Amino acid sequence: MELIQFTAAELSEKIRRKEISVLEAVKASLDQIRQMEPEIHSFVTVTEEYAYKRAQKVEKGIRDGQYRGPLAGVPTAVKDNICTAGIPTTCSSKMLEGFVPPYSAEAVRCLERAGAIIIGKTNMDEFAMGSTTETSAFGITRNPWDRERVPGGSSGGSCAAVAAGEAFFALGSDTGGSIRQPSSWCGVTGMKPTYGTVSRNGLIAYGSSLDQIGPIAKNVKDCALVLEAVASWDPMDSTSMKRQDLRFSENLTGDVRGFRVGIPKEYVGEGVEPDVRKAVERAAALLEAAGAAVEQCSLKNTRYAIPTYYIIASAEASSNLSRFDGVKYGYRASEYEGLHEMYKRSRSQGFGTEVKRRIMLGSFVLSSGYYDAYYLKALRAKAVIKEEFDQAFSKYDVILGPAAPTAATRIGESLKDPIQMYLGDIFTVSVNLAGLPALTLPAGLTEDGLPVGVQIIGGCFQEGKIFQAACSLEQALEPWHMAFEKEGHVHGKTV
Amino acid sequence: MAKQYETVIGLEVHVELATKSKIFCGCSTRFGGAPNTQTCPVCAGFPGALPVLNRQVVEYAAAVGIACNCHINRLSRFDRKNYFYPDNPQNYQISQFYIPICQNGWVEIDTPAGPKKIGIHEIHMEEDAGKLIHDEWEESSLVDFNRSGVPLIEIVSEADMRNAQEVIAYLEKLRSVIQYLGVSDCRLQEGSMRADVNLSVREAGSSVLGTRTEMKNLNSFKAITHAIDGERERQIELLEAGKTVIQETRRWDENKESSRAMRSKEDAKDYRYFPEPDLPPVVISEEWLEAIRSRQPEFAHERVKRYQEEYKISEKEAVMVTEYRNLADIFEETAKLTGNPKKSVNWMTGETMRLINDRGVRPEKIRFTPAHLAALIQETEKGELTNQGAREVFEQIFDRDQEPTAYIEEKGLRVVKNDGLLMEAVQSVVDSNPDAVTQYREGKVKVLGFLMGQVMKAMKGKADPEKARQMMEEILKQEP
Known part of the structure; x- marks a missing residue:
């Protein structure tokens, strides 16, 4: 078995037992990055020098007892919309090319306290707007399972990095499915926690009321461990929550006896690819076999989720992104006459098409005369969607469904038709609107050999139940492997 | 006969609150620091930075609201006011638009006709902007974010005032109340209190409001008085000439004692207000409100x-x-x-x-x-x-x-009560000023003041004046 094949938990255990040094772990990741990056391009920035320096400190810290946790010494990748002090943070936008934040996001500080080692910043859809990582200003990321396909998005770089063995786990962000959909398409396990569980302090905002940072990992246990590390009550984020129930990895037995599982018929109906539906049905059968009661249910307001999401997220984005104006930091047009033109040119040149589309959409729905008809109505629809979920969770412990209607699409396909791309978010956006936690884990392959994930959704603060159901499913499914293992793209040192 | 006109005035008053730290971050609010030395990612609008509400601001705003007989909303919200300007690092101002903290109050002012209530429409909390420094020589502008995020309250009155005297009385009243609360020093010249005047005129007896203008840049009571009188005259002249008043914002120039239009309603900005998603609603519990009430002076x-x-x-x-x-x-x-x-x-x-x-x-x-x-x-x-x-x-x-x-x-300032010493001094003054003594005895009693002055001088100011006078009068009454 190669070093990079270990899970984060396995690697840290071996480091603790001195079977592997932190330096070796970092070197293995960086070697893999060197091999894979020309084809995959998961990273916007690789922090080689920083990672080696950190490796020495962490090695010593582990020996001194400073770092005892399961992420100590483990190489990780961070999505490029999460601020890292001293390391460029670009949101994959020309607007922030070369921007070096003076501070780190709280989630990054949590990782550092846990002894994890950041080896780079991952590619993404520009400002997290997109579902394919194709809107990045710094080039596309390719799916490690099929180089002609996209990894999904917007956390495509983070998911691809884990799938390609470049990082043992990664942080992503999820505003409307940006962790769960690419996790599904890249065959990794990713979770969007309950809104308020991970501090948004230092996460460059897209849709503030929907954004959450979450873990992307090789399996359910790693996912739980990473969430434990990054979940925190942060007085610097007024929307962050005090939670006592953060020990998700404890008692992770996969015992789902007595669990009630609902499958919304709207999630397996028209528009869902047969391979995707099959994966969900098989997952349901496996949970049933493990002792859960599975039945079909209905979330009839699902059809309102996409317009509601695009109104709210775009409205918030139009305001959040107004700070990028060429005055203080980031891109400024080289030639302009006067203030107005500086704004106009800097923003016209600095933002890509999709970002501009959403800024315009968001500005429109907030403008006077349209606010009531669009934004207020969307807020009401959001409340209705949340109410419907609340009712469902009075009957079910978890809800099971797909993360996306299809497996990974071909490069270039979805950019031709933005509406079609938006519709692909149907099974993920309502979870953000309702503030709920949800996890995607790999549940099979399509006929073309592409991974298909299933999504497990829980009620507010019910991550524990989600992890239990996911663990059960993971145990029942055939052993999963990362893309790089399948293709034999395993580089570096054999342990 | 010339028509009689009535002036109708409402005020928007911004007051800078005297909190130690800013409204949404821990930076100091101290005035006069070197540019950009009291800034952080939050008040400089850096990506990823989030606002956290300073509780003191809520207490101050509620205290002013209570003092102005307002209804205190137990749940209020912050909203974003979106507009592009370089002194505003996020290009939106966090303010309260849909549900302000205080509403429907009044204060009482004294007028020549007796006490009068001026309605308070609302009081809301918001953040101040930074300051632009224009360099004429370099043809460039620099921005100082020290003031960015300093807490403000905006007190919006009803259009209940009818002349400059009432406006000044209203402002004096607000200033007194706010200073008593210790919430702000309310200095117009230094900008810790800023008043915008909304003014319209109408024919006396009419119940329909005329078209109003808003006057800005009024930084003294004198400027406010001049601006009100000037704007009243300008609007009446327009109406008398058969023209109409345009709804617009005007900037007062105290040096020229005249105003000029800044922008009209047609090119008024659309601020695209919407609820601030980074801040939960401000909820004031009964206990908290009671605690604020109990501290009212x-x-x-x-x-x-x-x-x-x-x-x-x-x-x-x-x-x-x-x-x-x-x-x-x-x-x-x-x-x-x-x-x-x-x-x-x-x-x-x-x-x-x-x-x-x-x-x-x-x-x-x-x-x-x-x-x-x-x-x-x-x-x-x-x-x-x-x-x-x-x-x-x-x-x-x-x-x-x-x-x-x-x-x-x-x-040694205590008065000399030693009668002997004092008597000596009095006698010596009488002896050495025979002319004055004679004049006194001839009825010119005013010279007593001069003689007493001499005594005080001799005693280096420490004589008990009452006693000295008694002694002096005694001696003068005696026949020479």
């Missing part, structure tokens, strides 16, 4: 009444001594210590005011120990000091909060 108008009843001082004295809370507090404490409110108020309205003007200090900055003034008053009551001596001691109290007894001893 007794305000000037309440003290004016009580002082007249309790201390038997005149209304005029009570109004003067309550203008500043610190001075009223000193008065009251002194009156209690001495049991002599009359003398206490005299020192506060007389010598204290004189020294404030003379020294050019801000009245609200005056802090001296009431026990010191009380001791001084007691010394004078015992006849231990001449008026001149007492004033000298008081200057020491005013300037340095000097304990008076020690100072009187040290400087």
Whole structure:
């Protein structure tokens, strides 16, 4: 078995037992990055020098007892919309090319306290707007399972990095499915926690009321461990929550006896690819076999989720992104006459098409005369969607469904038709609107050999139940492997 | 006959709150720091930075609301006001638009026709912007974010005022209330209090409002008065000429004593207000509100009444001594210590005011120990000091909060009560000024003042004036 094949938990255990040094772990990741990056391009920035320096400190810290946790010494990748002090943070936008934040996001500080080692910043859809990582200003990321396909998005770089063995786990962000959909398409396990569980302090905002940072990992246990590390009550984020129930990895037995599982018929109906539906049905059968009661249910307001999401997220984005104006930091047009033109040119040149589309959409729905008809109505629809979920969770412990209607699409396909791309978010956006936690884990392959994930959704603060159901499913499914293992793209040192 | 016009005025008053830290971050609000030294990712609008509400701002805003008889919304919200300008680092201002913290209040002002209630439409919390510094030589502008995020409240009145006097009375009232609360120093010149005037005119007797304009850049009571009179005239002239008033924002130029249009309603900005998603609603619990209520001070108008009843001082004295809370507090404490409110108020309205003007200090900055003034008053009551001596001691109290007894001893200011010494001095003045003595005896009693002056001079000001006068009169009455 190669070093990079270990899970984060396995690697840290071996480091603790001195079977592997932190330096070796970092070197293995960086070697893999060197091999894979020309084809995959998961990273916007690789922090080689920083990672080696950190490796020495962490090695010593582990020996001194400073770092005892399961992420100590483990190489990780961070999505490029999460601020890292001293390391460029670009949101994959020309607007922030070369921007070096003076501070780190709280989630990054949590990782550092846990002894994890950041080896780079991952590619993404520009400002997290997109579902394919194709809107990045710094080039596309390719799916490690099929180089002609996209990894999904917007956390495509983070998911691809884990799938390609470049990082043992990664942080992503999820505003409307940006962790769960690419996790599904890249065959990794990713979770969007309950809104308020991970501090948004230092996460460059897209849709503030929907954004959450979450873990992307090789399996359910790693996912739980990473969430434990990054979940925190942060007085610097007024929307962050005090939670006592953060020990998700404890008692992770996969015992789902007595669990009630609902499958919304709207999630397996028209528009869902047969391979995707099959994966969900098989997952349901496996949970049933493990002792859960599975039945079909209905979330009839699902059809309102996409317009509601695009109104709210775009409205918030139009305001959040107004700070990028060429005055203080980031891109400024080289030639302009006067203030107005500086704004106009800097923003016209600095933002890509999709970002501009959403800024315009968001500005429109907030403008006077349209606010009531669009934004207020969307807020009401959001409340209705949340109410419907609340009712469902009075009957079910978890809800099971797909993360996306299809497996990974071909490069270039979805950019031709933005509406079609938006519709692909149907099974993920309502979870953000309702503030709920949800996890995607790999549940099979399509006929073309592409991974298909299933999504497990829980009620507010019910991550524990989600992890239990996911663990059960993971145990029942055939052993999963990362893309790089399948293709034999395993580089570096054999342990 | 010329038409009669009525002026209708409403005010939007911004008040900078005297909190130690800014409204959404921990940066200092101190005035006058080097540019961009009191900034952080939050108030400089860095990506990923989030606002966290300063509780003190809520308490201050609610306290002003309570003082202005407002309904305090138990749940209020912050909203974003979106507009691009470089002094605004996020390109949106966090303010309260849909549900402000305070609504539907009033304050009472005095007018020649008697007391009048001015309605308060709302009071809301918001953040201040940074400051642009234009460099004419370099043709460039720089921005200082030190002021960005300093807390403000905006007090929006109803259109209840009819002339400049009422506007000034309203502003004085707000200033008094806010200073008593210790929430702001309310200085128009320094911008810690800023007033925008909304004004329209209509024919007397009409109940329909005319088209209003908004006047900005008014940084003194004088400018406000001039601007109101000027704008009233301008609007009446327009109407008399058969023209219409355009709804617009106008900038007052105090040097030219005229205003010019800044922007009209047509090119008014669309601020795209929406609820601030980074901040949860502001919820004020019953206990919290009660705690704020229990800390409300007794305000000037309440003290004016009580002082007249309790201390038997005149209304005029009570109004003067309550203008500043610190001075009223000193008065009251002194009156209690001495049991002599009359003398206490005299020192506060007389010598204290004189020294404030003379020294050019801000009245609200005056802090001296009431026990010191009380001791001084007691010394004078015992006849231990001449008026001149007492004033000298008081200057020491005013300037340095000097304990008076020690100072009187040290400087030997106590009046001389030794009758022999005094008699000697009086006799010597009588002996050496025979002409004056003769004039007095011939009925020119005014020369007594001159003779007494000579005595005081001889005694270096330390003579008990009453006693000296008695002795002098005794001697002068005797036949030569």
